[in-house]
Amino acid sequence: MCLAVPGKIVDIAGSGDDPLNGRVATVDMQGSRVEASLAMTPEADAGDWVLVHAGFALTVIDEREAKETWEALQIALGDDSPPAASSEDA
Amino acid sequence: MDRAAIRRMVEEIETILAARDSIRIMEVCGTHTVSLFRSGIKSMLPPGLKLISGPGCPVCVTSQGYLDVACELAARPDVTVCTYGDMVRVPGRNGSLADQRGRGAEVIVVYSARDALKHAEEHPDRKTVFLAVGFETTTPATAAVILAAEAKGLENFFILPAHKLVIPAMTALVSGGDVPLDGFLCPGHVSVVIGADVYRPIAEGFGKPCVVAGFEPRQMLEGILGIARQLAEGRAQVENVYGVAVTGEGNRPARELIGKVFTPADAVWRAMGTIPESGLDLRPEYKRFDAFDRFGVEQGPDVCPAGCLCGEVIQGKAAPSDCALFGAACSPLSPVGPCMVSSEGACSAWYKYHRKA
Numbered sequence: 472m473c474l475a476v477p478g479k480i481v482d483i484a485g486s487g488d489d490p491l492n493g494r495v496a497t498v499d500m501q502g503s504r505v506e507a508s509l510a511m512t513p514e515a516d517a518g519d520w521v522l523v524h525a526g527f528a529l530t531v532i533d534e535r536e537a538k539e540t541w542e543a544l545q546i547a548l549g550d551d552s553p554p555a556a557s558s559e560d561a
Numbered sequence: 562m563d564r565a566a567i568r569r570m571v572e573e574i575e576t577i578l579a580a581r582d583s584i585r586i587m588e589v590c591g592t593h594t595v596s597l598f599r600s601g602i603k604s605m606l607p608p609g610l611k612l613i614s615g616p617g618c619p620v621c622v623t624s625q626g627y628l629d630v631a632c633e634l635a636a637r638p639d640v641t642v643c644t645y646g647d648m649v650r651v652p653g654r655n656g657s658l659a660d661q662r663g664r665g666a667e668v669i670v671v672y673s674a675r676d677a678l679k680h681a682e683e684h685p686d687r688k689t690v691f692l693a694v695g696f697e698t699t700t701p702a703t704a705a706v707i708l709a710a711e712a713k714g715l716e717n718f719f720i721l722p723a724h725k726l727v728i729p730a731m732t733a734l735v736s737g738g739d740v741p742l743d744g745f746l747c748p749g750h751v752s753v754v755i756g757a758d759v760y761r762p763i764a765e766g767f768g769k770p771c772v773v774a775g776f777e778p779r780q781m782l783e784g785i786l787g788i789a790r791q792l793a794e795g796r797a798q799v800e801n802v803y804g805v806a807v808t809g810e811g812n813r814p815a816r817e818l819i820g821k822v823f824t825p826a827d828a829v830w831r832a833m834g835t836i837p838e839s840g841l842d843l844r845p846e847y848k849r850f851d852a853f854d855r856f857g858v859e860q861g862p863d864v865c866p867a868g869c870l871c872g873e874v875i876q877g878k879a880a881p882s883d884c885a886l887f888g889a890a891c892s893p894l895s896p897v898g899p900c901m902v903s904s905e906g907a908c909s910a911w912y913k914y915h916r917k918a
Contacts, residue, residue: 474905475698475750475753488635490688493610497608505672508705510814511701511705511812511814511815511818524698524750524805525672525673525674525698525699526672526676526703527675527701527705529698529750529754529812530753530812532806536805540775540776542598543775543777543780544776546599546600546778548598553768
């Protein structure tokens with residue numbers, strides 16, 4: 472349930488998509504890029520690692536933890552269900 | 562992964578088990594269920610250590626009646642249903658959303674609630690209904706898009722609310738007493754939002770050790786060992802082995818988003834019936850986004866498919882292999898119930914990793 476996937480913020484833009492915090496980040500997840508709202512992580516900055524769930528950054532984590540989590544997800548989900556697809560899970 | 566450390570942890574669990582008949586731990590989270598299988602931890606543990614899958618797969622706990630309403634709305638010519646992927650193939654009374662799509666309905670799989678909002682903005686001639694399912698990890702996203710829709714004055718965006726709360730479901734399970742449980746392996750990413758402190762009433766009030774863990778194999782094993790140690794020492798507390806992502810109070814902005822838009826309400830869980838204050842309704846000021854109200858539809862009865870034990874499986878009352886349909890009439894290619902549809906459902910995980918074990 473509620474799987475979040477780690478990625479690194481490569482760019483931040485204001486988009487006005489959400490009224491509380493208009494910042495939306497471009498997050499690199501091992502090569503694939505997704506947009507993530509920073510409404511829940513106002514402290515996040517470019518270069519930070521975050522856990523992303525359903526288009527929102529849930530929390531800022533350190534790089535080592537991000538890499539460990541990524542490896543764990545590879546084991547957990549494997550090739551038949553890469554993290555990018557698993558984010559369809561609620 | 563440090564194999565020697567893993568072996569030491571397994572040995573300590575064996576030592577603790579030697580003094581007891583069994584230890585029954587519920588892993589609440591569907592991703593834990595899958596990760597425990599795939600990492601090999603489940604097969605490493607001694608037989609007396611029972612891992613029981615809990616109600617932590619959002620698709621699995623969603624009632625049949627909700628799905629039927631979603632299909633009914635999808636069948637309307639002016640409605641587009643946007644949904645997370647796993648909901649699409651769950652069979653309802655008159656087929657699944659995928660079947661509706663085959664009949665010409667517009668059902669779109671989205672990665673984020675933000676995509677559903679975007680669809681509404683780009684298609685002002687259609688009414689976009691987002692299926693708002695999921696636990697506290699997912700709910701803040703729905704709340705944020707409701708606030709955005711309000712700010713933008715959108716008239717064609719709605720949600721079909723069915724968000725659930727983890728703590729009331731766990732409380733219902735332990736207070737029901739039907740399922741003997743010794744402790745809980747608590748979900749990692751739900752806890753990022755709700756924090757570790759909220760498990761204290763379950764640990765301290767019901768005497769069930771609660772350990773919050775992430776999804777790394779070592780961490781899940783640390784969580785299981787933590788519960789076993791507490792049992793051996795006669796303690797029942799909240800521990801958090803996922804401190805890098807989970808704090809005591811959780812993510813405050815995320816919880817504030819939920820509180821601003823939603824209010825706790827009784828909710829129907831598949832086969833579990835209505836659990837008091839276990840779901841979320843839109844607050845009155847945002848009620849105009851409620852698809853139930855807007856389209857005048859009601860959630861029908863929660864009638865499970867004949868013979869399907871999904872309702873028992875999500876409560877830990879039955880293992881997937883106890884179901885007569887499992888692996889025969891029900892498989893991932895032709896699922897009867899949601900636990901076989903969802904990639905994080907217990908039946909799907911058992912089918913993939915445990916059938917031959």
